Amino acid sequence: MEMSPQQPFITTKLDEFTKWAQTSAIWPMTMGLACCAIEMMSIVSPRYDTSRFGAEVFRSSPRQSDLMIVSGRVANKMAPILRQLYDQMPDPKWVISMGACASSGGIFDNYAVLPGVDSILPVDVYVPGCPPSPDALIYALMQLRREIAAGGKANVLARG
Amino acid sequence: MAEVKAGRAATAALLAQLAADLGASLLDAVSAADMDEAVIVAAGLLPAVDAVRANGFNLLLDIGATDHHPLTPRFEISYHFLALPEDAVAGSIPSSGVVPARFRLRVFPDDRDPVVPSLCGRWPNADWPEREVYDLFGVRFDGHPDLRRILMPDDWEGYPLRKDYPLRGLNRRFNPGGLPGPVPPVVTK
Amino acid sequence: MSATDLSIFENERDLTAQPGDERDTLVLSMGPQHPSTHGVLRVMLRLDGETVVTADPEIGFLHTGIEKQAENLFWQQAVTVVDRADYLAPLSNSLCYVLAAEKLLGIQNIPPRAQVLRVMFAELTRIASHLVQLGTHAMDLGAQSIFMYAFEMRERILEIMEFVTGARMHQSWFRIGGLAIDVPKGFLDKMDDFIGRFPERLSDIRAILEKNIIIMDRLIGVGKMTAHEAVEWGMTGPILRASGVAYDVRKAFPYSGYETYDFDICTRTSGDSYARFVVRLDEMYEAWRIIKQAREKFPDGPVTIDDRKILPPPKTEIQHSMEALIHHFKLVSSGFNVPEGHIYQAVESPRGELGMYVTSAGGNKPWRVRWRPPSFYNLQALRKLAPGNLVADVVAIIGSLDPVFGEVDR
Ligand code: SF4
Numbered sequence: 001m002e003m004s005p006q007q008p009f010i011t012t013k014l015d016e017f018t019k020w021a022q023t024s025a026i027w028p029m030t031m032g033l034a035c036c037a038i039e040m041m042s043i044v045s046p047r048y049d050t051s052r053f054g055a056e057v058f059r060s061s062p063r064q065s066d067l068m069i070v071s072g073r074v075a076n077k078m079a080p081i082l083r084q085l086y087d088q089m090p091d092p093k094w095v096i097s098m099g100a101c102a103s104s105g106g107i108f109d110n111y112a113v114l115p116g117v118d119s120i121l122p123v124d125v126y127v128p129g130c131p132p133s134p135d136a137l138i139y140a141l142m143q144l145r146r147e148i149a150a151g152g153k154a155n156v157l158a159r160g
Numbered sequence: 161m162a163e164v165k166a167g168r169a170a171t172a173a174l175l176a177q178l179a180a181d182l183g184a185s186l187l188d189a190v191s192a193a194d195m196d197e198a199v200i201v202a203a204g205l206l207p208a209v210d211a212v213r214a215n216g217f218n219l220l221l222d223i224g225a226t227d228h229h230p231l232t233p234r235f236e237i238s239y240h241f242l243a244l245p246e247d248a249v250a251g252s253i254p255s256s257g258v259v260p261a262r263f264r265l266r267v268f269p270d271d272r273d274p275v276v277p278s279l280c281g282r283w284p285n286a287d288w289p290e291r292e293v294y295d296l297f298g299v300r301f302d303g304h305p306d307l308r309r310i311l312m313p314d315d316w317e318g319y320p321l322r323k324d325y326p327l328r329g330l331n332r333r334f335n336p337g338g339l340p341g342p343v344p345p346v347v348t349k
Numbered sequence: 350m351s352a353t354d355l356s357i358f359e360n361e362r363d364l365t366a367q368p369g370d371e372r373d374t375l376v377l378s379m380g381p382q383h384p385s386t387h388g389v390l391r392v393m394l395r396l397d398g399e400t401v402v403t404a405d406p407e408i409g410f411l412h413t414g415i416e417k418q419a420e421n422l423f424w425q426q427a428v429t430v431v432d433r434a435d436y437l438a439p440l441s442n443s444l445c446y447v448l449a450a451e452k453l454l455g456i457q458n459i460p461p462r463a464q465v466l467r468v469m470f471a472e473l474t475r476i477a478s479h480l481v482q483l484g485t486h487a488m489d490l491g492a493q494s495i496f497m498y499a500f501e502m503r504e505r506i507l508e509i510m511e512f513v514t515g516a517r518m519h520q521s522w523f524r525i526g527g528l529a530i531d532v533p534k535g536f537l538d539k540m541d542d543f544i545g546r547f548p549e550r551l552s553d554i555r556a557i558l559e560k561n562i563i564i565m566d567r568l569i570g571v572g573k574m575t576a577h578e579a580v581e582w583g584m585t586g587p588i589l590r591a592s593g594v595a596y597d598v599r600k601a602f603p604y605s606g607y608e609t610y611d612f613d614i615c616t617r618t619s620g621d622s623y624a625r626f627v628v629r630l631d632e633m634y635e636a637w638r639i640i641k642q643a644r645e646k647f648p649d650g651p652v653t654i655d656d657r658k659i660l661p662p663p664k665t666e667i668q669h670s671m672e673a674l675i676h677h678f679k680l681v682s683s684g685f686n687v688p689e690g691h692i693y694q695a696v697e698s699p700r701g702e703l704g705m706y707v708t709s710a711g712g713n714k715p716w717r718v719r720w721r722p723p724s725f726y727n728l729q730a731l732r733k734l735a736p737g738n739l740v741a742d743v744v745a746i747i748g749s750l751d752p753v754f755g756e757v758d759r
Pocket of ligand 1: 071072073098100102106130
């Protein structure tokens, strides 16, 4: 990006501009699954305040959001619904797997819980913890921003 | 019948009445550490519940099941009741709170075809817990209006909380990049 | 033909359908991903216009197999999974489980310091849980700022929790036979600070909400339940008390020394969503009173029983004594056995009577841990409460029932 001191405009590549736009307004989907969802709610609370990073606009509809935070254990009954929600999100889209349960099943190695949400969705960032503290989730968001800026999955759109 | 513990006047009368009403259907009456309980056969459940209700136990706390496999009889259905005094329900609120009593019925249905009469006609809140017991243990409730799975997906196979059902399930529904299949064995060193 | 003449559409309508007729209704599926179902709940609503005819909640989207998992862990280990059922009040869960196991083991001499700390933290969780309920409920009704206030206050409680137990949410701090660790230095200062600040903040929230015209409009008269209906449907906790029945497990069947505290049972008689909302506000204040009393009587002494067969010896002892090492090894590798028996233990969780029917077959793992999940029963009554109300009110009713799906589905 180049800023010209004399003229009121910026010259940049379209690619760079898209990435800039994508990184600075990540809109997560409102989807609380289990305990981790309570900590996910805390990130918009005054102490953690993700609006500093443009990610506080939790959208209730998958069609308006570009980040899915899988916040909690995914039961076998919920898995098809989760996949459907993911499919409904417009590209480009990202997934954060929050907590031990979403990442690997956690302490629930049993018949009811998926052994990791990555068996049904492509996950970009895993956050360890049970539940991860809100700082950890914010760190994951930062990590995601870096990934997008580096061209990671932002190319999903180009690949179709 | 065992001695009834002190301070349980409400249930002492009930136990005596159950013994008189049920006859051979009453297997045992115990004054346990937490509350009084009666062990009955499935056929005696409805008369027993009516007696329990007539003795002031107006709140059905819980219906749950336990699998005692490999012992027989295998399934235990436990009913917990709470008696809230009528005047407390009618609106006169004692400042110290009400002093209620609890009671438990344990029913042991037949192993091969576990069926218990449903309490849906007596208490509206019997609906969900009975469905849950059916879902997780495969015990059927005779007279339940809508007996189907509640917690597990509708097309689930097996009854997960039975003792002979493996903890990790029979097969895996969702596998990364592959077909669903048997659960891999647990590797322990 | 005038612009308002609709007669051309007449042919399209089924003229025999009358309002209230089955054919004149619409089925609306709300959830399982819906911002105001507080988790994963699907409600099948049958609507006549905007009025709900029937509401059928469908649950199980968070079924975690906690009961089965607990059967496969040692008695002491199971505390961790038990915590994760009602995730807004983890300590109420573990308190119930721990009390049940202690009764089966015949342990009666829990040291006073542990008792007081258990009460204190159970009440702190109650406040934290009610705050989340309050914030999310208010947000459903359109009041964003309350969410911020509530979570800011909850954050202070979590800070204390983290300071003491090392975890913000799932503390697993209560153990069979006492507590996992004693409180660190500086705990009492933090408590004093909290006790000093809380009433003012609570009254701030009260001032904003209690006589708020929007809240009153949305909640008064919505989801009404008489005392008889509440008893019939097996409601407990704030919902039963909002209908006028003064039943509180802490008073009726005291545990952990609740009989020595002075607190009131908060009741209302109207039985609608507003009454439940006010009862929860009152309860937070009562919880604060209990915490204050616990702080005043805060005794010295150990926080665990002195039984090496139940709890491992302190680290310093292990380094010197062979016997202590053996005890430790035994506990870690195979746990301890609990005598055969079954017991029903109940505590007053923020949502109502949380009961556990624990069966032991004499082994080192629980044979069965059956929950009596209060929000499972409370949520079931949605079928009774929703019909006759508008769709928008269903959101208010669900919020006022305060279901936690970890507990409903386990
Ligand atoms: S990782 Fe822990 S906090 Fe998160 S859903 Fe699982 S059990 Fe709950």
